[in-house]
Amino acid sequence: MTRGKVRVLVAKPGLDSHDRGAKVVARAYRDAGMEVIYTGLHQTPEQIVEAAVQEDVDVVALSILSGAHSVLVPRVAELLRARGAEDIVLLVGGIIPEEDVPALREAGAAGVFGPGSDLDEIVSFTVACLERRRSS
Amino acid sequence: MELVERLLDGDRRALARAITLTENEDPRAAELARAVFPHTGRARTLGVTGPPGAGKSTLVDGLTHLYRRSGRRVGVVAVDPTSPFTGGAILGDRIRMRRGAADPDVFIRSLATRGHLGGLSWHTGSVVRLLDAAGFDTVIIETVGAGQAEVEVMRYAETTIVVMVPGLGDEVQAIKAGILEIADVIAVNKADREGADSLVRELEMMLELGGRSRGGRSGEAWTVPVVKTVATTDEGMEDLFAAAERHREHLASTGELEAWRTRELAAEVTGLIRDLVGQKAQAWAETAGAWEETLAQVAARRMDPRTAADTLVAEFLACARSGSAEAAGGGPAGEISGGSGR
Numbered sequence A: 001m002t003r004g005k006v007r008v009l010v011a012k013p014g015l016d017s018h019d020r021g022a023k024v025v026a027r028a029y030r031d032a033g034m035e036v037i038y039t040g041l042h043q044t045p046e047q048i049v050e051a052a053v054q055e056d057v058d059v060v061a062l063s064i065l066s067g068a069h070s071v072l073v074p075r076v077a078e079l080l081r082a083r084g085a086e087d088i089v090l091l092v093g094g095i096i097p098e099e100d101v102p103a104l105r106e107a108g109a110a111g112v113f114g115p116g117s118d119l120d121e122i123v124s125f126t127v128a129c130l131e132r133r134r135s136s
Numbered sequence B: 001m002e003l004v005e006r007l008l009d010g011d012r013r014a015l016a017r018a019i020t021l022t023e024n025e026d027p028r029a030a031e032l033a034r035a036v037f038p039h040t041g042r043a044r045t046l047g048v049t050g051p052p053g054a055g056k057s058t059l060v061d062g063l064t065h066l067y068r069r070s071g072r073r074v075g076v077v078a079v080d081p082t083s084p085f086t087g088g089a090i091l092g093d094r095i096r097m098r099r100g101a102a103d104p105d106v107f108i109r110s111l112a113t114r115g116h117l118g119g120l121s122w123h124t125g126s127v128v129r130l131l132d133a134a135g136f137d138t139v140i141i142e143t144v145g146a147g148q149a150e151v152e153v154m155r156y157a158e159t160t161i162v163v164m165v166p167g168l169g170d171e172v173q174a175i176k177a178g179i180l181e182i183a184d185v186i187a188v189n190k191a192d193r194e195g196a197d198s199l200v201r202e203l204e205m206m207l208e209l210g211g212r213s214r215g216g217r218s219g220e221a222w223t224v225p226v227v228k229t230v231a232t233t234d235e236g237m238e239d240l241f242a243a244a245e246r247h248r249e250h251l252a253s254t255g256e257l258e259a260w261r262t263r264e265l266a267a268e269v270t271g272l273i274r275d276l277v278g279q280k281a282q283a284w285a286e287t288a289g290a291w292e293e294t295l296a297q298v299a300a301r302r303m304d305p306r307t308a309a310d311t312l313v314a315e316f317l318a319c320a321r322s323g324s325a326e327a328a329g330g331g332p333a334g335e336i337s338g339g340s341g342r
């Protein structure tokens, strides 16, 4: 799929009602030449995974500020596996305490980005994950 | 092709992957298109177009809901523009398409234009066929925010709904010359805002003046209905749905539906012939060595581009008749056609 564009789903699961951060990340991906599907606030893990399947994305980027990441991330990862879509790179950003990061990675998140994360770093990390996936 | 089997079987991942292959012009896409074609032509198709922010996605969500309620399975193709600067895109139509989001009988796919003009993506027609083959008996296409030139949706939609909103002012004048002409049904959305009634009157007057019980697809006897809607509250949605279905019945009962389909298929074949012959002639010109020589003449202004093309095409056709052009010109064109060139 050399001629294809990288497709990213930027999603906000849970109840928090701020999507500034998600929009900023969405724009950064777009500016890196990617196609970003943005689905808005208050998505359930089921809706997110269904959208990821329909849109055939390479990456799902979750933005979570509500503190519910310990529930939401494993749930999304589990649903992706159930759909045979574990090849999709799962990333998490938002307000995530340092001590929760290992558990999220264990659950299936390829990368976790806290509040101060640099946008360029997020984009280049994403590209690196995709390259690794392609070569494996 | 295993992917085709799975797609026809209703596997959503297979359908999604098939759309990706098609969009990316993967070599497998031609075979895919050929394999699904016998399973297409069943879906009822609708187009929703109109200026940016008019409420197209919200209306598509409402229509999806109503078609689902009447037992239909709904596929949605939602197109948003690719940034000409970065090649990236933000596809946001799903934000307003909430009701179908977790319904197994709804499939929504967002596409970027990837440089295609006309309000759609390059492969919209093929994507509609994939949804059709996968058993979605109703397919709704949302164009990018459109004005004058984005009229291509009428090639794929049996019924084109043009969405207008009050408060656009002079824009109505501009739109009158463009997308309004392709309307089979007009929705005046955001009718909760001031000016909806006067917009309806203005549009109805325009339609009368423009003689918009036109020939074309809808036939002489079709009067374009203007329906007021508030997509966010579903007000008027039943009327819009009914108007769209009435249009479909009108097309079917007058024979216009079959005539239009046949015309569109003919136009598709014509377009493909043009592409394929063009590619074959080009490939032949480049491998036959005539290319550099002729271009040098053009560059030196000794020959004009039209004469150059005439000469090359004449030589290509002469070679084709004698059978020697096939080998040289088979490459890229064969890939697109899936090798149907011979």
Ligand SMILES: Nc1nc2c(ncn2[C@@H]2O[C@H](COP(=O)(O)OP(=O)(O)OP(=O)(O)O)[C@@H](O)[C@H]2O)c(=O)[nH]1
Pocket: B051, B052, B053, B054, B055, B056, B057, B058, B059, B093, B096, B144, B145, B189, B190, B191, B192, B193, B229, B230, B231, B232, B233
């Ligand atoms: N007041 C009012 N707002 C509406 C109505 N329909 C849609 N909206 C709002 O208008 C905004 C744009 O709606 P969309 O459905 O995204 O419009 P769109 O035409 O799909 O936009 P693009 O795809 O970006 O061109 C959203 O904030 C909607 O909630 C309506 O009937 N009344």
Ligand SMILES: [Mg+2]
Pocket: B056, B057, B058, B092, B093, B142
């Ligand atoms: Mg929209």
